[in-house]
Amino acid sequence: MRFSRLIAAAGASVLVLGASACSSTGGKPASNGGGMGSGTADTPRATIAMITHEVPGDSFWDLVRKGAETAAKKDNIELRYSNDPEAPNQANLVQTAVDSGVKGIAVTLAKPDAMKAAIENATAKGIPVVAFNAGADAWRAMGVKEFFGQDEYISGQGAGKRVAAEGAKKAICVIQEQGHVGLESRCAGVKNTFPGAEVLNVNGKDMPSVESTITAKLQQDPSIDYVITLGAPFAMTAVQSVKNANSKAKVGTFDTNAALVGAIQNGDVQWAIDQQPFLQGYLSVDSLWLYINNGNVIGGGQPTLTGPSFIDKSNIDAVAEYAKNGTR
Template sequence: MKKLILTAAAAALMAGAAHAERYVMITHTQGTDPFWPVVEKGGRDAAEAVGATLEYNFDVSGDMAAMAQLIEAAAATQPDGIIVSLPDADALGPAIRSAVADGIPVITMNSGLEASAELGALMHVGQPERLAGQKAGERAAAEGVTNGLCLNQEAFNTALVDRCTGYFEGVGGDLNMIDVSNDPAQIETRTAAALQADPSIDGVLAVGPHVCEAANRAIKEVGADVHLACFDLSPGVMDMIQAGDAAFTIDQQQRLQGYMPVIVLHLYNTGAGLLPGANIPSGPGFVDASNAASVSALAGIDR
């Protein structure tokens, strides 16, 4: 009898191991951007918490066709769920629809809120980007900005365009956005050139933390008197805020964007289809001189 019980227990353990949840997370870039390691950490922390495994993939080039191929390759392995950022719904939509048609639950995160549902995703985790831009613009206007410039490091990314568009809705005036690339040296050069070409620019919005750090160097190089606002956190951005070089940054709490999709997929797969009744907004929130000290130790780790 004891042998029979031990055999049954071993079989149960093997069956449980065979059915361990496996999720795949695919994002549109990493490279020089300090944002994504925090997202990845959130996903891995959540997977550990629920006893699942997480595979994290991205294409170093940021090419949308290559990212679509990553989604297709992930779907072919029949994971228990796919978590994917959605910067370009036209380019990535067919791969996501195909995964959904194959019965794979998909959650979009970070970018692509507006297109998520129509592609068949269960839900979206992230901040409403245009609203976040509007809030940044309204605050910049209240702090004296009248003629702004928005720095976009990913021209293909609709979420970043939404941030810039919202900023100018908040500040007032026509959209003034330039492509600065993801290369810090190019960001600095292109920002300096734009400020020199139009000395009336009195406000700059950088829609990524490494962009904001490079923009700060450009502003100092040119000697411009410019209100600088950022998106997202990094140790460098925290230092800039505490030094008075940046007015504020928008915090979208990207760890939640990695963490919550894994938890939701786990509940969906193991809890009779449990699913939140709405998308989960991870932001926006402001970090400025009043609260930077309390979150600076988390920048680049959990925020």
């Protein structure tokens, strides 16, 4: 394939990003398996595996997958998506992809130590690996070529500063998955800029349990005036917990979904930190296509940041337009 054709196809990639480089949505966008419409590259058909730590039912991953599907459609890629929230099982999925002879792998590194051996097996066989969403501090040492996501500690610092600026005195930072390096970094960042924060661990696989745990904490300590959650579904649950406890605590969150749009508009949730999951999925697949067909590596050895940015009442109406399309 002539290089000029590759550049033309890459140009189409830029156009897609210009139209949809937004962020997390929620609710559950319909997945048609094809992403957004675009032209198709004339490069040879290739298979790429995307393996995440998705917990079933978390709408965040619908956005990641839609971005990945959009890039795959444009790039003439067969996308094989799989997920497991348990790190050893996720590592097994990576090994299965290696054994099947895929041309590239995109993976999340929520628990890097458990993923290390499988990633090394992939790179040893010459399969390019990119990481996204989780593992910003671990990917280079594992031989991964690129990373797409946000610096979780910095995003946590931003949340802490925001809570402090709003006059809060005491906050809880709710971690829904213990041992997840990204979530722990978020809360560590919050505590760095807002010392009045403490961590509350909940079982993110059991939403009724999440609701009761947050409710009990608010009832136990009425001085808590802010709840910071690390995912949009948990923000909506926290809103209910605040009501259950007759608390006056405000709610802020990381990540968004369609349901959260209305919650920000009506004031139930004050803000959301957006890391653009659609963009993470898109860039992960597109970057592998570029590497496979032209040897390109994005980022110069540094992570490619897709966030953080705040969504609140000042800009939620603009985001809502994309949320309706299932790309934010």
